[in-house]
Amino acid sequence: MAGSVNKVILVGNLGKDPEIKSFQNGGRIANFSIATSESWKDKMSGERKERTEWHNIKIDNDNLIRVAEQYLRKGSKVYVEGQLQTRKWQDKDGNDRYTTEVVVGRFNGTIELLDRREGGGMSGGGDYDQSRGGNDYSAPARNSAPPTRKPSFDADLDDDDVPF
Amino acid sequence: MAGSVNKVILVGNLGKDPEIKSFQNGGRIANFSIATSESWKDKMSGERKERTEWHNIKIDNDNLIRVAEQYLRKGSKVYVEGQLQTRKWQDKDGNDRYTTEVVVGRFNGTIELLDRREGGGMSGGGDYDQSRGGNDYSAPARNSAPPTRKPSFDADLDDDDVPF
Amino acid sequence: MAGSVNKVILVGNLGKDPEIKSFQNGGRIANFSIATSESWKDKMSGERKERTEWHNIKIDNDNLIRVAEQYLRKGSKVYVEGQLQTRKWQDKDGNDRYTTEVVVGRFNGTIELLDRREGGGMSGGGDYDQSRGGNDYSAPARNSAPPTRKPSFDADLDDDDVPF
Amino acid sequence: MAGSVNKVILVGNLGKDPEIKSFQNGGRIANFSIATSESWKDKMSGERKERTEWHNIKIDNDNLIRVAEQYLRKGSKVYVEGQLQTRKWQDKDGNDRYTTEVVVGRFNGTIELLDRREGGGMSGGGDYDQSRGGNDYSAPARNSAPPTRKPSFDADLDDDDVPF
DNA sequence: TTTT
DNA sequence: TTTT
Numbered sequence: 001m002a003g004s005v006n007k008v009i010l011v012g013n014l015g016k017d018p019e020i021k022s023f024q025n026g027g028r029i030a031n032f033s034i035a036t037s038e039s040w041k042d043k044m045s046g047e048r049k050e051r052t053e054w055h056n057i058k059i060d061n062d063n064l065i066r067v068a069e070q071y072l073r074k075g076s077k078v079y080v081e082g083q084l085q086t087r088k089w090q091d092k093d094g095n096d097r098y099t100t101e102v103v104v105g106r107f108n109g110t111i112e113l114l115d116r117r118e119g120g121g122m123s124g125g126g127d128y129d130q131s132r133g134g135n136d137y138s139a140p141a142r143n144s145a146p147p148t149r150k151p152s153f154d155a156d157l158d159d160d161d162v163p164f
Numbered sequence: 165m166a167g168s169v170n171k172v173i174l175v176g177n178l179g180k181d182p183e184i185k186s187f188q189n190g191g192r193i194a195n196f197s198i199a200t201s202e203s204w205k206d207k208m209s210g211e212r213k214e215r216t217e218w219h220n221i222k223i224d225n226d227n228l229i230r231v232a233e234q235y236l237r238k239g240s241k242v243y244v245e246g247q248l249q250t251r252k253w254q255d256k257d258g259n260d261r262y263t264t265e266v267v268v269g270r271f272n273g274t275i276e277l278l279d280r281r282e283g284g285g286m287s288g289g290g291d292y293d294q295s296r297g298g299n300d301y302s303a304p305a306r307n308s309a310p311p312t313r314k315p316s317f318d319a320d321l322d323d324d325d326v327p328f
Numbered sequence: 329m330a331g332s333v334n335k336v337i338l339v340g341n342l343g344k345d346p347e348i349k350s351f352q353n354g355g356r357i358a359n360f361s362i363a364t365s366e367s368w369k370d371k372m373s374g375e376r377k378e379r380t381e382w383h384n385i386k387i388d389n390d391n392l393i394r395v396a397e398q399y400l401r402k403g404s405k406v407y408v409e410g411q412l413q414t415r416k417w418q419d420k421d422g423n424d425r426y427t428t429e430v431v432v433g434r435f436n437g438t439i440e441l442l443d444r445r446e447g448g449g450m451s452g453g454g455d456y457d458q459s460r461g462g463n464d465y466s467a468p469a470r471n472s473a474p475p476t477r478k479p480s481f482d483a484d485l486d487d488d489d490v491p492f
Numbered sequence: 493m494a495g496s497v498n499k500v501i502l503v504g505n506l507g508k509d510p511e512i513k514s515f516q517n518g519g520r521i522a523n524f525s526i527a528t529s530e531s532w533k534d535k536m537s538g539e540r541k542e543r544t545e546w547h548n549i550k551i552d553n554d555n556l557i558r559v560a561e562q563y564l565r566k567g568s569k570v571y572v573e574g575q576l577q578t579r580k581w582q583d584k585d586g587n588d589r590y591t592t593e594v595v596v597g598r599f600n601g602t603i604e605l606l607d608r609r610e611g612g613g614m615s616g617g618g619d620y621d622q623s624r625g626g627n628d629y630s631a632p633a634r635n636s637a638p639p640t641r642k643p644s645f646d647a648d649l650d651d652d653d654v655p656f
Numbered sequence: 657t658t659t660t
Numbered sequence: 661t662t663t664t
Binding site: 331332333334335336337338339340341363364365366367368381382383405407411412413414419423425426427428430435 | 494495496497498499500501502503504505527528529530532545546547569571575576577578583587589590591592594599
Binding site for chain 6: 330331332
């Protein structure tokens with residue numbers, strides 16, 4: 001439909017490391033979920049309440065997948081701009097089921113990393129280690145390499161535009 | 165979680181008239197769905213493709229419900245700003261199911277009517293009367309009542325702020 | 329700066345037909361301004377007040393310029409997504425001056441036409457003729473050609489993607 | 493004009509501490525500017541280019557002013573949602589001048605702090621202490637006070653809703 | 657289920 | 661004037 005807009009803007013934290021899936025045709029996809037939360041004071045009871053919402057993010061753009069792979073970890077704070085898509089699938093009993101995702105696509109959408117710094121070499125996964133010194137919630141820095149340049153990118157960048 | 169954002173921005177057309185539900189405690193809710201669609205040219209085949217997406221909108225604010233009731237109809241084009249919420253429910257077999265909605269709430273969100281005219285009583289379908297003289301921006305359909313003020317409102321308006 | 333976002337979302341009406349400027353290097357630019365307005369009830373006086381804001385839009389993308397040229401007219405209602413840019417220039421006295429524009433660029437941004445229909449052949453300009461029957465505020469339809477397909481496009485489309 | 497939208501979404505860093513102005517009628521205003529920046533690879537030269545944009549933010553809501561006062565500092569990273577307003581003023585020669593600001597108002601807009609930690613008294617610059625143990629998400633700088641609750645708030649909150 |  |  002001409003004259004329509006489908007846009008989602010989220011700022012939240014990853015619940016787990018991203019999952020990358022590869023397909024036989026060479027295509028790849030990255031999935032992760034992020035939590036947003038809000039708190040308010042209930043008018044009736046006067047209590048402070050909080051609600052956390054989880055959002056399924058699907059990245060369908062090679063450059064962004066590469067960045068997600070390298071930089072996003074459990075706990076990372078990100079700005080996500082994408083569009084809503086509801087997928088139909090069938091459970092084991094053959095019933096129709098629907099899942100709504102925020103898709104950061106080939107031709108639209110963005111991801112911006114909002115963490116102040118993220119060290120390189122984070123292969124080991126994002127186990128959250130409270131005792132570990134001096135690190136931001138998310139990115140385990142296993143070495144003393146200088147902070148990597150922070151990726152900033154849109155879905156429409158071609159390879160040459162990736163800033164690293 | 166502080167420091168988070170959960171925002172959806174849609175422009176699309178209502179698939180049906182809104183449904184209003186009343187609860188025993190006096191509360192009300194309006195539901196409708198809107199379609200957004202995009203078209204693109206497939207890189208491989210060169211064909212033009214189109215994809216339509218349906219979004220469930222839930223309005224949880226008295227003023228906006230009143231406006232939806234009066235002004236929104238099947239086919240109406242609207243700007244919707246709300247937040248994503250996924251609700252858990254159980255089907256008849258007791259299985260968990262999830263439905264994602266765009267909620268225009270008590271304290272956030274907006275709806276803007278984008279149709280040029282909105283006369284009263286257009287439930288019977290949106291027959292656009294070409295022969296009618298004058299201007300869509302101001303002219304009400306079917307009667308000589310003075311032009312209805314076009315509703316423009318945010319979720320945080322109290323009653324006195326409703327412009328009609 | 330990595331991790332930054334600069335986004336403007338407007339829905340409003342063009343104050344005049346777009347102006348297209350051509351440069352010696354073959355480049356082109358489209359400029360127009362759109363009005364947004366809001367009304368509210370003053371808490372003190374109880375009066376209803378209204379404020380109209382004008383926004384300078386600059387289009388810096390060939391496909392979008394072509395569409396603006398063909399479809400946008402004084403009064404057209406549009407959704408504009410772009411970014412804020414402040415330009416420095418000098419007045420005749422050599423004083424620095426600044427102008428802020430919403431730029432719909434080569435690699436980001438969108439324009440969506442929100443008018444229900446727009447006839448073809450709008451060469452004559454957008455004089456607003458109240459006495460003219462059955463037309464939407466904006467687009468004078470000087471012939472009986474069937475309504476043109478409504479353009480829907482992003483800044484990153486290449487030529488082949490333009491839907492007409 | 494009904495049916496219009498005027499929305500700006502920015503994520504960037506404060507260039508200086510906020511300035512608070514008080515008026516004789518007891519009203520207050522907070523001003524600060526934030527930088528957003530983008531980088532891209534020039535198609536012609538192949539060089540990487542960068543452009544930084546400065547945005548004037550004006551906060552016109554008591555709760556948000558209080559938060560800005562307490563939490564925002566030079567270098568703070570924030571999400572700002574507001575609307576565009578262009579103000580006319582006169583320079584010393586009596587010439588009309590225009591300044592465009594992003595206004596986070598009484599009834600709309602939001603500010604979200606995106607920094608992992610916000611301790612007190614960081615006016616002296618954002619020296620990030622690598623050697624400090626523990627976790628940025630919760631640990632206040634420079635003292636052993638319990639973690640400050642991170643402010644999350646909308647323009648429409650009344651006093652009781654401020655989360656601290 | 658809309659719209660073009 | 662920020663940040664990377």
